[in-house]
Amino acid sequence: MILTVVNRIGRSILVILLVTIAVVALLGLAPGSVAQVILGENATPEAVAAMNAELGLDAPFWSQYTTWLGNAVQGDLGTSPLTGQSVSEAIGERLPVTLQLAVMGLTIALIVAIGMGIASASRPGSALDRSTNALSAVFLSVPAFIAGPVLIYFLAIKLQIFPVMGWSRISEGLGENLRSAFLPAIAIALTEIAAFHRLLRTDLVGTLRDDFVAAARAKGLSSRYVMFRHALRPSSFSLITLAGINLGRLIGGTVIVETLFGLPGLGQLVASSITSRDVIMVQGIVVFIAVVYVCINTFVDLSYQVIDPRVRKVAAA
């Protein structure tokens, strides 16, 4: 057990190292060096070379990488040459918005998906099951850049229930804040609903065939009681895993809705940094997102082994 934990964490550290090497190497590939961006198009080659030396960009790759890694471990991801803001500070400022969007989107998705999953697993193959499956197939095919504009058109422009765009901070009132986050959260949630529904349906159908469910039914318990008290919990492990993993993915996946709805989150920062060729900022955020994603994955994997004894057995075998 302890060995698997150590193993898993060791692997994750390796993955993170690979990711950072790849990202730092990307910086070296960028056409028009950072110095060129800072000094402008008309800078002389000598001035660019001097700036490169000052920034330590003329050193060999590995020495650049170790310097960068040393700083990064201490929380210093560099400073944007364009805005003068430190990357960690910018991330700290933007992260809460993205995090709120991701958590809201996932919560909505989980609530809807559990309802749909129970509805379709109760009677596999029934008309209800088939229509729920069709609905979930529809949701799976609506990416955020389609869901966003369509939601804006019907709910914000036609019915005017929600603001078309913009973000209200929690300090401006929780109600306003939730209202401004609702449409983007739905736009994110649609594909997640489909994914969660499929997974939960498969697992629930499997659990409902188990002997202990038959035993519970034979005791005379109502279908509802069997579903909620006996079947739902053992069927939701992989659902929780997927939700955890997708939280990590969504932290990097809200770019579309943030740009569309004009929300001051991490994704919008990445998109605008790319347009202004602020490579240091892009590099810092990409590393941050990838590391968070790997950490969440590792944590989910490990906690899964703690919660569900069956996984431990398989892993040991």
Add this chain to the structure above:
Amino acid sequence: MSQTAIEVAITDTRKEASADDSRPVVPAPRKKRSILVYLSIAWLVVLIAAAVFADLLPLASYATPVGKPRTTPQLGSLDLLLGTDTLGRSMLSRIVYGARVSLVIGAVAGLIGFLVGSLTGLLAGYFGRRLDSVVTLVADAMLAFPPLILLLALASILTPSVPTMLLGLTLMVIPSFIRLSRANTMAWSSREFIRAARNMGAGHGRILFKEILPNVLAPLAAFLPIIMAALIVAEGSLSFLGLGIPPPQPSWGGMISDGKDAIATYPHLVFVPALVIFFTVFALNQVGDHLRAKYDRTLHD
């Protein structure tokens, strides 16, 4: 986001492969094709035909205006069937030529990813040990980038064009194929006929390509439509952010992005390309699900 569909499909496989009895199961008796699958195939055939024969169709050029800007869809002229965009160009023509971009990107990136990923996964799953741990490590590292972020990072250093998008999108799908192919290979390697072949003196090459590959190929190919759907969504997302195919070449995501500011007064500017993307992604997912249910023996309900 686009990756979610892929992820779901893979999670299914992984779960089956790691279960106690990792042997492939004989598939359930043939399921009837639903009407949705037939409709999906029909839509894809029409779309592919339109994209292939775009130059032969009686359509105006996608780059020149054919009428007043933002004309709403109307019957009569073929060019005005779906209306015109903000510059007065035919929406139908732009959709058809945009289909070329989406389908070429989906097919080429999907196929290259399929070839590279399947082969790597095959070798890793068969030889195991060192090779397997290195391959899974690299695949894990590639999957640690949320897909859109990987594409954005590439867009920041490369100028957007069809080849650079193909590069990024191929990188995005390779790890999915590696994992799927690895899981399938491991499931088949433990079968008796593999041991029999080995006992009869077959070398690694023969076992890999004559015994395992034919079995692994079908489920992986069945996965291709789902990957293509994810690729079309990813291309659309990039174009939507203005980091995809550069204008004047039309792309569906770019059309939505162009029209979104005028959505209040001219909703067709967004709804036409949005519906086309939706139908295409839906159709590919349906066909993929159908094929997987039929050919992927690591899946069973």
